[in-house]
Amino acid sequence: MLNTETMRPRGPIVIDIENITKHYVMGEETVHALRGVTLQIHRNEYLAIMGPSGSGKSTLMNMLGCLDTPSSGRYEFNGKDVSAMDDDELAAIRNREIGFVFQTFNLLPRATSLRNVELPLIYAGIDPVTRQERAAQTLRDVGLGERLLHKPNELSGGQRQRVAIARALVNNPSIILADEPTGNLDSKTGEEIMALLENLYQAGNTIILVTHEADIAHHARRTVHLRDGLIESDALSEATEIQTLAFT
Amino acid sequence: MRFREIITMAVISLGANKLRSALTMTGITIGVFSVISVMTAIGALQTSIESGISFLGSNIFQFAKYPANVNAGGRAQKKYENRHNISYRQALKYYELMEGNAREICLKSFDFKGQAVYNGMKTTPSLTVAGSNKSFLVANSYTLAYGRNINDEDVAFSRSVIVVGKAVEKRLFPHESPIGRTIKLNGHNFTIIGGMAEKGTAFGQSQDDICVIPITRFFENFGESNRTVNIATQSFSQELYNTTLDKGMGAMRIARGLRAEQENDFELYSNDSLKSAFESIAGVVRIGAFVISLIALVAAGIGIMNIMLVSVTERTKEIGIRKSIGARSRDILRQFLTEAVFISEAGGVLGIIFGVIGGDLLALWLKANLIFPFGWALAGLIVCSAIGIGFGFYPAYRAARLDPIDALRFE
Numbered sequence: 001m002l003n004t005e006t007m008r009p010r011g012p013i014v015i016d017i018e019n020i021t022k023h024y025v026m027g028e029e030t031v032h033a034l035r036g037v038t039l040q041i042h043r044n045e046y047l048a049i050m051g052p053s054g055s056g057k058s059t060l061m062n063m064l065g066c067l068d069t070p071s072s073g074r075y076e077f078n079g080k081d082v083s084a085m086d087d088d089e090l091a092a093i094r095n096r097e098i099g100f101v102f103q104t105f106n107l108l109p110r111a112t113s114l115r116n117v118e119l120p121l122i123y124a125g126i127d128p129v130t131r132q133e134r135a136a137q138t139l140r141d142v143g144l145g146e147r148l149l150h151k152p153n154e155l156s157g158g159q160r161q162r163v164a165i166a167r168a169l170v171n172n173p174s175i176i177l178a179d180e181p182t183g184n185l186d187s188k189t190g191e192e193i194m195a196l197l198e199n200l201y202q203a204g205n206t207i208i209l210v211t212h213e214a215d216i217a218h219h220a221r222r223t224v225h226l227r228d229g230l231i232e233s234d235a236l237s238e239a240t241e242i243q244t245l246a247f248t
Numbered sequence: 249m250r251f252r253e254i255i256t257m258a259v260i261s262l263g264a265n266k267l268r269s270a271l272t273m274t275g276i277t278i279g280v281f282s283v284i285s286v287m288t289a290i291g292a293l294q295t296s297i298e299s300g301i302s303f304l305g306s307n308i309f310q311f312a313k314y315p316a317n318v319n320a321g322g323r324a325q326k327k328y329e330n331r332h333n334i335s336y337r338q339a340l341k342y343y344e345l346m347e348g349n350a351r352e353i354c355l356k357s358f359d360f361k362g363q364a365v366y367n368g369m370k371t372t373p374s375l376t377v378a379g380s381n382k383s384f385l386v387a388n389s390y391t392l393a394y395g396r397n398i399n400d401e402d403v404a405f406s407r408s409v410i411v412v413g414k415a416v417e418k419r420l421f422p423h424e425s426p427i428g429r430t431i432k433l434n435g436h437n438f439t440i441i442g443g444m445a446e447k448g449t450a451f452g453q454s455q456d457d458i459c460v461i462p463i464t465r466f467f468e469n470f471g472e473s474n475r476t477v478n479i480a481t482q483s484f485s486q487e488l489y490n491t492t493l494d495k496g497m498g499a500m501r502i503a504r505g506l507r508a509e510q511e512n513d514f515e516l517y518s519n520d521s522l523k524s525a526f527e528s529i530a531g532v533v534r535i536g537a538f539v540i541s542l543i544a545l546v547a548a549g550i551g552i553m554n555i556m557l558v559s560v561t562e563r564t565k566e567i568g569i570r571k572s573i574g575a576r577s578r579d580i581l582r583q584f585l586t587e588a589v590f591i592s593e594a595g596g597v598l599g600i601i602f603g604v605i606g607g608d609l610l611a612l613w614l615k616a617n618l619i620f621p622f623g624w625a626l627a628g629l630i631v632c633s634a635i636g637i638g639f640g641f642y643p644a645y646r647a648a649r650l651d652p653i654d655a656l657r658f659e
Contacts (some may be wrong), residue, residue: 067652088576095574106569121576
């Protein structure tokens with residue numbers, strides 16, 4: 001009973017983190033958010049990062065998303081050393097390699113769906129005609145072909161999250177980083193969004209899911225548990241694990 | 249990022265807060281308006297003066313007790329008041345010395361409180377009465393419309409004859425010809441021998457409320473003490489102007505009885521000196537307008553800075569979103585700076601439009617030619633850009649410096 005999952009060859013390494021730490025100085029106190037995390041993520045993986053609040057989950061996500069740089073340790077993204085990059089280079093990585101999906105959608109409220117999805121392409125310097133075509137196509141891909149000129153307040157929560165996903169996808173990023181993507185949605189809409197992410201994964205995208213909900217994490221093929229700034233466990237999801245073992 | 253993109257973004261953001269943007273813009277508009285309207289009005293007057301409205305006829309210079317810019321004030325004013333009047337006798341001496349060296353020599357003395365009466369009808373009580381000779385019309389750019397001019401005999405025999413301006417004719421003789429009629433001027437009878445063509449207004453004052461009588465009659469009827477004579481001299485040609493001026497200066501010094509080491513105790517003015525007198529007044533007004541509008545613009549700039557700081561705080565989340573999807577610090581900087589410059593420039597353009605309209609309306613009222621002050625308009629736009637950049641930079645820099653994680657977390 002082999003499913004297609006285990007048949008996939010493992011792709012090249014996209015994210016290669018070795019022993020990274022992050023600490024913040026807050027007043028007199030130093031907070032050690034990450035105490036030495038080592039993690040490798042391959043192309044076309046579907047990974048969930050779990051952990052209670054205060055586990056360093058958000059810090060790790062910011063780090064993976066190149067919004068922040070580690071205090072120590074090595075972080076390579078597609079073979080490039082991120083820890084040594086300046087702000088502009090980080091911005092370029094975020095623009096081209098990473099697609100963010102946030103719990104609160106984070107769309108620009110006064111811009112249409114199309115305009116929101118175009119935004120990463122604007123910063124990438126793509127010409128207006130190509131940009132609009134690509135943005136419109138991506139919106140159609142996530143099922144919002146009819147909502148191109150609607151503003152966020154004219155859309156339902158699920159539709160807004162679809163716009164956000166389209167925005168994350170539009171630049172063909174190496175990873176999609178979804179932070180509690182269903183946190184502000186009812187469970188039915190949440191399932192629809194998870195189904196959309198599953199489709200994206202099946203289509204070859206690499207997805208990193210940050211969540212504290214086991215139900216949501218269950219959609220991923222691999223789950224990393226964080227606790228107190230360290231990786232507590234890193235395992236393939238049950239079904240996958242069996243298949244993988246059987247295959248090796 | 250493309251320029252058009254940045255402009256589009258700025259317009260969208262500013263459009264979201266229309267009232268606020270408009271109010272901020274108004275400050276700049278007022279500042280630019282004040283400088284542009286004044287510069288337009290002055291420029292219009294200046295071109296008018298240069299292109300025709302001459303105070304004097306062509307190739308004419310004039311000697312007088314007071315300088316053209318009579319409002320010099322202060323100690324200088326005292327100096328002029330203490331001078332002896334230029335007497336008719338001195339004027340005649342000058343005339344004698346200069347006769348044959350000039351085309352026209354006009355001696356004139358004025359009274360500005362004349363009133364002419366005819367058949368129960370009256371002119372304004374501030375009619376200009378000029379006592380002069382045959383050269384008055386030419387020397388003051390008037391032309392004779394009908395009848396005859398004052399001649400040498402009229403002066404020699406101090407005849408009670410009068411040449412009237414258009415306004416006098418209109419008031420006293422709406423339905424008949426004034427020639428040969430006798431009018432009463434401040435209680436004295438005068439027979440009208442001629443009328444002047446209409447000259448219109450200059451600087452809001454009618455130049456047609458005037459009449460000319462022989463200077464000898466003027467002194468007999470209105471007194472000679474406390475009156476000074478102005479002497480206008482017209483050279484034979486443009487080429488001879490400077491030579492004539494030199495001769496005139498010498499003749500005037502002799503007439504005034506000055507010794508070689510004594511300074512002139514009279515003023516020379518010509519169209520050039522009148523122009524430069526105007527220039528010096530205009531210069532002061534310009535500096536005043538410039539300083540005032542600069543202060544207004546700085547105040548408006550602080551307004552822009554204030555509103556941009558508010559805007560950056562309000563839009564922290566937006567900045568976080570933009571940064572998370574790949575906006576570089578300089579993209580954010582440029583975006584906010586563009587908004588500041590856009591407000592400033594839009595305000596500036598409105599200020600220029602209103603200023604030019606306002607200034608030209610003033611010029612129109614003063615019967616001057618209309619102009620568009622390109623130089624000042626351009627300077628206005630440049631100053632507006634500088635203000636937008638100067639006062640917009642700090643808020644934009646703050647926006648650009650925001651940490652993306654903190655900004656995203658901002659609610």
